[in-house]
Amino acid sequence: MLRSFFLALPLALSPLIAQADATGGIADGLILPLMADLAGSGAALSTAAEADCSPESSDLQAAFHDALDAWVRVSHLRFGPTETDNRAFSLAFWPDSRSKTPKALSAMIAKENPAVAEPASFDEVSIAAQGYYALEFMLFDPAYTELGNAAYRCALVQAQSAGIADKTAAIHHEWVNSFAAEMRDPATRYRNSEEVTQELFKSLLTGLQMTADMRLGRPLGTFERPRPKRAEAYRSGRSLRHVVLTLESLNDLARALAAQDPDVAGSLEAQFDKTLQRAANLHDPVFAGVADPATRFRVEALQQDVLDLHLMAEQQLGPALGVEAGFNSLDGD
């Protein structure tokens, strides 16, 4: 609970750069295709689960990986359509520091909670039992792939997949039909293009913070007490993959934001390259190496690279854009 992130308020040193066209371009050129992929892979996941709900199904597993890839690529864009009706909360409940997901799933399976029969009623169950991370338990954790009644497990997997399809479709729909326009021509939600730029800049910082603090920091724990079981999506062997996908997506965003300042763009690009190269050389898909002093330092070095990226974005890109870091959902405990 002592963790906190103090708001950075860098000075505006340079004249404000005309950013309106650039931010409109980010919404249309960068974000909309990612959201289309999010919705497309969500729909494909539900189709695969309807065709074969068995955890061993290679089609279903492949669809799960595609869908979660698409989510991770947008996981830093936590504003607007992902927040409407709390969609992102129910798609991606992680980290789960109190083990709510296994508890919620065990309770549902034990009671054969009938909410799985109807999308509207499944939408009302605890978010710990919904979304990608709960589905991962059902597909990859041996304690859950065999738990209780097979027909009920199948219905649960299909309900989770259908929920993912519905919510990702809704996110995409809102982006296409209203939100991209609000970013392109700020009027009410955003008062001006600076506020749009700030939103995107905050997303960049949030994504870097999430990567350093959660995706890497949670399994790292402390030297005395490493926590490999806190690695994200380790059951499906995806922990490192999430770091790489996030960094690639953040690199695209940073490049677009810095487009009008070649110096800042160049130094960010170099640091992203260095960080991604280190991740590629790690060859430790679930960060098992955090528990071994001989390999732990390599994960720590990767975390430090991400921290350096955060600092660089905050101290160089923020002033260049003339915006503040503002507040994000990771502020607080």
Next chain:
Amino acid sequence: MKSLFLAGTAVAALTLAPAAMAADKAAVLSNYSNIAEAKYADSLATAKVLQTAVEALVASPSAENLTAARTAWLAARVPYQQSEVFRFGNVIVDEWEGKVNAWPLDEGLIDYVDASYGGATDENASAVLNVVANPSFELSGKAIDATDITPELLAETLHEAEGVESNVATGYHAIEFLLWGQDLNGTDHGAGSRSWTDYAAGDDCTGGNCDRRGAYLKAATALLISDLEWITAQWAEGGEARTTLQADEDAGITAMLTGMGSLSYGETAGERMRLGLMLNDPEEEHDCFSDNTHNSHYYDGLGVQNVYIGEYVRVNGEVISGASLSEMVMSVDPALDAEMRVKLSDTMLALGRIKTAAEAGFSYDQMLEAGNAGGETLIMGGVNGLVDQTKSIERIVAALKVDGVAVEGSDSLDNPSAVFE
């Protein structure tokens, strides 16, 4: 995991402003510090009332004395929750607050729990350690002698044992658990219902180890008082919290806004309110044993409003008020000041609705029930108000920067060391 990005922000500051406004900043910071000192002094005073009640309960256990201790705990929360707005932004407070208000907790560390609580988890091997029942046990491979339950044992050995944040051995919520016990009503009405006989002597004792439970309660309360004494002193004239804040006026104003925004958005709206609602989980209530969560959220919100308008009503009715952020904003952008005031009032209205409904019998855990549309509307009203006001706080940050006239001062970025000269 804490303060990873502190280094990059320690040098951040607001733009230098003209001399007249600089004078205002000093007055605003002074009033803010006075309010902080008063809130912690009130927290300390009400904690001492709690201590008297706790000692009476342990010395002569009875239903009346348990009720009196619970009443004193509830009163002590009123000033403390209003002080939470000082956490984020003031490093000294943030590093300290885990001692007194850590949450959520795996209460099985402290005392007996219901079978439905479960056992040790992947995250916490000590989730059911039960110190009250065990005078000796092993922790991180070391044998611990807990024959005497002392403030030192709680603070230095048990609190955050094995680096697990939910091993909460001290503070308001540990005391709350010892006074109320687990709330086993789920999302039905009702708080924890620990019997006074959990503190009774001899054959009347229920739950076992009543003497050790009493010792734990007394030790935790004594520790709360010494921790509150310490933080109150930090805000007095010459205290570290006050002098740090006033050493750099722009950084001080930044700290005020940081506290308002972080408590509103990430902490209260996100972690404490929306997440609990979406998990439909009464264990996610901030004051889950006592069912006091409606007040906890309400007074957090009031603390944010206090900072902006520069006013605090003490527990004895005295009003502390003075130069405010509101006046600073009004001088550069009156419309923005009006917007901020309206949003803070709207939030208090929304949090007030939750409090009103809870006090009339629709408790916060009932609001969390899956599919309870009325409860969801009430809680989301509070969340939306807090999220919305954060947007205005960000606008104020920008307004105080750009409208602080010339962007001439750039020491803090060009030459960070100059800031500390």
